Amino acid sequence: MEDGGADGNRLEDVWSRTLRSRLSMHDSVHDTRRERELRDSTRIFMLAERADMVAALHSLDVRINALSPMSRLPPELLVHIFSYCIAESRTWQKKNIGMGWATVTHVCRWWRQVALCNPILWKHVYFPLNKSWAQEVMSRAKSAGVVVSWIQQPETTQPKRPTSDLALDKLDGIEQLRLNTFDGTLNDIEAILQLSAPILEVVDISCSPRALRVPTNLFGGDAPRLRSLSIRGCLEFPWTAPALCNIVNLTVGKGNGFINPTRADLLGALQTMQALEQLALIKCLPSVSHASSSSLIIALPHLQYLELDERLMRCVDFLQHIRMPATGIKLRLHSTHNGPATDYLLLFPLITAAGGRTPSPFTTLSIDAQSRRNLALEGNRSPFVDFEPWRSTGPDGADLQLDVEWRLDMGWNTVDLLHVFCETFSVTDLQKFYLDVVDYEPEPHSPAQKFEYTDWLRVLGSAKDLWHLETWGHPGPALCQALAQTSLDGEHWQRSEPGAPGEAFFLPNLETLKLYTSRLAHVFPEEQLTLRKFLPRLLQMRVGAGLPRMGLELSVYSQRMEEELQGVVESLDSLQDADPEYDHSGSDPE
Amino acid sequence: MPTIVSVDDSTVPGEGSSRLLLLVSSDNKHIVVEEDIMSRSRFISKQVEGFEATSQRHAILLPFSSFVLNKVIEYCSHYRGYYLLEDDPDAAPPGRSPVREWDQEFLDVDRNMLLRIIKAAHYLEIKSLVGSCARAIADMIRGKTTEEMREILGVENDFTPEEEHSPSSKCTG
Known part of the structure; x- marks a missing residue:
């Protein structure tokens, strides 16, 4: 028993230890809960204390701001600043501060309150924004018609975003929609273009490389305020969509895979757009081979601006089938042609005919012609020598202002076309003249001609109203000579033998002379002339003729500006010394 | 409305054609200025019209200091006789029009002074000066983060945590 008792004691000890341990564990459980409760209550107390402190700090911040002159600015001034x-x-966008200008709403409560209470500030929505933010912005705009813009720069590093991010599940509140992307992310835009657009006025979409299939039921036929539609990069265009019937400004540009309309489709559609004032068709004129020999001619009675960027013969075909207002048209043609350059001559009578009167109805005529073949005129005889109307400068042409802008990429045909122009048009009314001759030097056996002094004489010799003369590239010594011979004094302007050296140009109204050249100081061996030498001379003549000293804007762009302008500046300084009123600030290089 | 006090003719020289105005600043400085100079201020113009109606001469008390008032007079003197588009009642809202170089130099002052000038210009209804000041302030904060703006403008973050983290304030662009 003793042993048993001893065993029992041992067992009891073990049990006791275990039990105590268990009990101890039990006790500790109870302690932890108590501690936790204590901790929780303490935490709640501290949170409340912290909330009180935060509230106190917040109250302090509010009071500090109440003293701050910036946050006490009247709302109308703040709105002005926000505008x-x-x-x-864009500065915020460049720095990738996502909210853009809306960052100001996070500065303080007063600023946020003012910004949110002025819907007009939220009128412009610049994507890419995330969907929820875009919707928030649109809701802040309230009843102000929203302008949605997503102008993606080609070099952008912004991440690609799907069109669904546009958050345009409806177009109800949108007044203008401007989307310009280069990465093909406008993949869902077709669906958006089928939505009803009751207040939409302007649509400007440009997308590449994937062309846009503009839906046939454009805006569901419900876009009563749509006035301006520009879509560049079309795969298909719904020429007869009802939404286009009130259009004033239409631009359609071809995208990859575009199916050009037939002449009948195009003319039929344009005939329904009687309010059309501006029309630009870029690479989307009907193919001439597709065109039937229809004699349909449509009138565009309100047209003010026509831009055609297309192969020459398609332009010719189109111009044969339209009639435009008799005056005030601005015409811009960018045409390429693989055929004979003489085909360009087809344009001139068509332009007149399209205007329905003579002389030309155009305020601006800009021809950007490119052809790889030279224009050769037999015996310098213009095909228009018998085309008298073009030579007319009668009283009816009093409002005629021809802005002639020839920009021939490689100088091909410049001189020849100029000859044709001069023989065809009267240049007495010429007011602005641009010439782009990019280092034009005809090849040794080329029939193309150099731009000679006599060419300048043809252009400038009679253009006494010319006020803007601008040249790009380098037209050779002829320009030096022309500038040197420019007379601003009518009394000294005498016509001797045409083209004879020394004959002066009378340009009393010249206000702008812009020369973009890399050869300001280039010396031509045959004449020992440099532009650097003649610019001061031109200015001296102006001063001598008593012409307005402040009236001439002289811009010279050259690569070695400092070196090349040295002589010019010295000469101008001497002029200034002679006449303290003389101001040559316009000659500062930019 | 400004306080208007009657003054006798000896206080305001310039009877007849050379009209002069007496402006009194909040620090009680009396500044005599030609009416032509201040004609850019619609507020002053309206006051002058009022004088003509009552045939009485008055000094115009203005609620800003002579220092600020002199700055405004300097601006108006510089553009005396010039047409500024922004002062046209039909002028378009602010855009990216070029900044006038003189204005940039004129407004190269500290923040508080700039604020005093814009308030004075606002009070005097000189739209062109308000526009130039607004633009100068916008230039100060352009492209800045919220914290940077607060630091520049001397403003505290007075949003409650709830306001600061409300869904409508979040955006990721």
């Missing part, structure tokens, strides 16, 4: 922030919001 400037919006105008410059």
Whole structure:
């Protein structure tokens, strides 16, 4: 028993130890809960204390701001400041501050309150924004018609975003829609273009490389305020969509895979757009081979601007089938042609005929012609020598202002076309003249001609109203000579033998002379002439002729500006010394 | 409305064609200025019209210091006789029009002074000066983060945590 008792004691000890341990564990459980409760209550107390402190700090911040002159600015002044922030919001975009100008709403409560209470500040929505933010912005705009813009720069590093991010599940509140992307992310835009758009006025979409299939039921036929539609990069265009019937400004540009309309489709569609004032068709005129020999001619009675960027013969075909107002048209043609350059001559009578009167109805005529073949005129005889109307400068042409802008990429045909122009048009009314001759030097056996002094004489010799003369590239010594011979004094302007050296140009109204050249100081061996030498001379003549000293804007762009302008500046300084009123600030290089 | 006090003719020289105005600043400085100079201020113009109606001369008390008032007079003197588009009642809202170089130099002052000038210009209804000041302030904060703006403008973050983290304030662009 003793042993048993001893065993029992041992067992009891073990049990006791275990039990105590268990009990101890039990006790510790109870302690932990108590501690936790204590901790929780303490935490709640401290949170409340912290909330009180936060509230106190917040109250303090509010009171501090109440003393701050900036946060006490009247709302109308703040709105004014915010408007400037919006105008410059690209700065935020560049720094990748996602909210853009709306960052100002996070500065303080007063600023946020003012910004949110002015819907007009939220009128412009610049994508890419995330969907929820875009919707928030649109809701802040309230009843102000929203302008949605997503202008993606080609070099952008912004991440690609799907069109669903546009958050345009409806177009109800949108006044203008401007989307310009280069990465093919406008993949869902076709669906958006089928939505009803009751207040939409302007649509400007440009997308590449994937062309846009503009839906046949454009805006569901419900876009009563749509006035301007520009879509560049079309795969298909719904020429007869009802939404286009009130259109004033239409631009259609071809995308990859575009199916050009037939002449009948195009003319039929344009005939329904009687309010059309501006029309630009870029690479989407009907193919001439597709065109039937229809004699349909449509009138565009309100047209003010026509831009055609297309192969020459398609332009010719189109111009044969339209009639435009008799005056005030601005015409811009960018045409390429693989055939004979003489085909360009087809344009001139068509332009007149399309205007329905003579002389030309155009305020601006810009021809950007490119052809790889030279224009050769037999015996310098213009094909228009018998085309008298073009030579007319009668009283009816009193409002005629020809802005002749020839920009021939490689100088091909410049001189020849100029000859044709001069023989065809009267240049007495010429007011602005642009010439782009990019280092034009005809090849040794080329029939193309150099731009000679006599060519300048043809252009400038009679253009006494010319006020803007601008040249790009380098037209050779002829320009030096022309400038050197420019007379601003009518009394000294005498016509001797045409083209004879020394004959002067009378340009009393010249206000702008812009020379973009890399050869300002280039010396031509045959004449020992440099532009650097003649610019001061021109200015001296102006001073001598008593012409307005402040009236001439002289811009010279050259690669070695400092070196090349040295002589010019010295000469101008001497002029200034002679006449303290003389101001040559316009000659500062930019 | 400004306080208007009657003054006798000896206080305001310039009877007849050379019209002069007496402006009194909040620090009680009396500044005599030609009416032509201040004609850019619609507020002053309206006051002058009022004088003509009552045939009485008055000094115009203005609620800002002579220092600020002199700055405004300097601006108006510089553009005396010039047409500024922004002062046209039909002028378009602010855009990216070029900044006038003189204005930039004129407004190269500290933040508080800039705020005093814009308030004075606002009070005097000189739209062109308000616009130039607004633009100068916008330039100060352009492209800045919220914290940077607060630091520049001397403003505290007075949003409650709830306001600061409300869904409508979040955006990721």
